[in-house]
Amino acid sequence: xxxxxxxxxxxxxxxxxxxxxxxxxxxxxxxxxxxxxxxxxxxxxxxxxxxxxxxxxxxxxxxxxxxxxxxxxxxxxxxxxxxxxxxxxxxxxxxxxxxxxxxxxxxxxxxxxxxxxxxxxxxxxxxxxxxxxxxxxxxxxxxxxxxxxxxxxxxxxxxxxxxxxxxxxxxxxxxxxxxxxxxxxxxxxxxxxxxxxxxxxxxxxxxxxxxxxxxxxxxxxxxxxxxxxxxxxxxxxxxxxxxxxxxxxxxxxxxxxxxxxxxxxxxxxxxxxxxxxxxxxxxxxxxxxxxxxxxxxxxxxxxxxxxxxxxxxxxxxxxxxxxxxxxxxxxxxxxxxxxxxxxxxxxxxxxxxxxxxxxxxxxxxxxxxxxxxxxxxxxxxxxxx
Numbered sequence: 001x002x003x004x005x006x007x008x009x010x011x012x013x014x015x016x017x018x019x020x021x022x023x024x025x026x027x028x029x030x031x032x033x034x035x036x037x038x039x040x041x042x043x044x045x046x047x048x049x050x051x052x053x054x055x056x057x058x059x060x061x062x063x064x065x066x067x068x069x070x071x072x073x074x075x076x077x078x079x080x081x082x083x084x085x086x087x088x089x090x091x092x093x094x095x096x097x098x099x100x101x102x103x104x105x106x107x108x109x110x111x112x113x114x115x116x117x118x119x120x121x122x123x124x125x126x127x128x129x130x131x132x133x134x135x136x137x138x139x140x141x142x143x144x145x146x147x148x149x150x151x152x153x154x155x156x157x158x159x160x161x162x163x164x165x166x167x168x169x170x171x172x173x174x175x176x177x178x179x180x181x182x183x184x185x186x187x188x189x190x191x192x193x194x195x196x197x198x199x200x201x202x203x204x205x206x207x208x209x210x211x212x213x214x215x216x217x218x219x220x221x222x223x224x225x226x227x228x229x230x231x232x233x234x235x236x237x238x239x240x241x242x243x244x245x246x247x248x249x250x251x252x253x254x255x256x257x258x259x260x261x262x263x264x265x266x267x268x269x270x271x272x273x274x275x276x277x278x279x280x281x282x283x284x285x286x287x288x289x290x291x292x293x294x295x296x297x298x299x300x301x302x303x304x305x306x307x308x309x310x311x312x313x314x315x316x317x318x319x320x321x322x323x324x325x326x327x328x329x330x331x332x333x334x335x336x337x338x339x340x341x342x343x344x345x346x347x348x349x350x351x352x353x354x355x356x357x358x359x360x361x362x363x364x365x366x367x368x369x370x371x372x373x374x375x376x377x378x379x380x381x382x383x384x385x
Contacts, residue, residue: 033096044093061094065103069353081121084111088130098137103356105368108134110356113378116151128154132163138375141167147376158184158195165202174206 033045051058068087075083088107095102111130121127131148135141145164147153154160161184168177181199189195289295370377 034098036092040096041093045096048094048096065091065094069107069356072353081111081115081124081127084114084130085126088133101364103364103368105134105137105371106356106364108137109371109375109378110353116153116379122151122153123156125154125157125159128157128160132159134375135163135167138372140373140375144375147379155187156189158189158191158198160184161189161195162198165198169202169205177202178206 033040033049047057048061051061065087068083068090072083072087084107088104088111091102091104091107095104098104108130112127112134115121115127128148131144131154135144138144145160145167148160149155161180165177165180165184168174168180181195181202184195185192185199
């Protein structure tokens with residue numbers, strides 16, 4: 001009976017009564033999903049978005065991330081970069097919104113810091129893409145691009161020059177972006193056709209930018225219909241005010257053709273004829289300047305010997321001061337000490353991931369903020385050459 005009743009209904013009502021699921025949960029959270037160039041797996045995406053309401057799924061994601069990080073240390077293959085790439089790819093899929101609590105920025109930084117001195121991966125495109133993804137998550141990506149150029153990392157790939165130039169263009173540094181494109185073309189970065197196409201599009205945008213500015217100014221000008229009379233000053237001022245919105249923020253000007261009061265000092269002489277109390281010095285203040293002594297009267301004070309006065313000293317030791325043999329306590333920054341501690345555990349190009357497995361919650365957010373502000377804070381000083 002129930003099946004016969006459902007067959008008589010329209011498709012939408014039938015679906016609502018059947019209580020089936022569309023597996024399109026991402027439609028409810030798609031504004032919080034960061035796009036990926038390679039696309040996303042819908043089934044993994046739906047499962048990841050359920051972690052907002054399901055604590056069991058949230059714990060399983062954290063456990064899976066911990067296992068992938070542990071697999072990096074236990075890897076014994078010929079390509080130590082591969083487990084890092086697998087971990088990064090999974091975190092990007094499992095945490096579609098990104099954010100500070102995903103730990104993705106920490107994984108980026110730990111990965112690039114592990115292989116920055118390895119000649120094997122300096123020209124590896126996979127390693128360069130990790131650097132570029134790390135740069136997109138930092139506030140000042142130009143620091144990273146300068147580091148790559150100084151250490152000759154990825155400079156044979158066109159992706160480096162395209163990303164660097166687009167970053168400079170976003171900061172309105174058009175000339176510097178043009179120089180980066182020319183540098184990549186002169187070095188014959190591969191694929192060269194992709195670099196030339198990006199440079200051609202950059203030139204097109206650069207040529208259209210001034211024209212767009214002129215068009216915006218022309219749109220602000222008043223539109224006159226045939227036969228409109230603008231000879232009336234009030235009408236002209238009213239029309240000019242329509243296309244100058246910035247004048248609204250200015251102080252109100254005086255009314256048009258309002259008289260200006262001009263000061264006349266001859267009134268003082270006329271008043272002095274009727275008022276005998278007006279002093280002659282007031283009338284002659286502008287004609288008589290006085291002698292040199294009167295003009296320099298503020299400099300007549302004679303200096304005295306102030307070094308003869310002594311402040312009375314209290315007999316005995318100073319109160320609150322350090323003793324003669326007490327050592328001074330040297331301030332140590334906790335962040336710098338932690339960075340140096342992490343560098344001591346990086347041996348032989350294989351970095352320990354123990355710190356990544358332990359960081360969670362607020363510590364993950366705090367370290368992510370520090371890396372975004374200073375992406376190279378954990379690198380040794382000899383890496384800036």
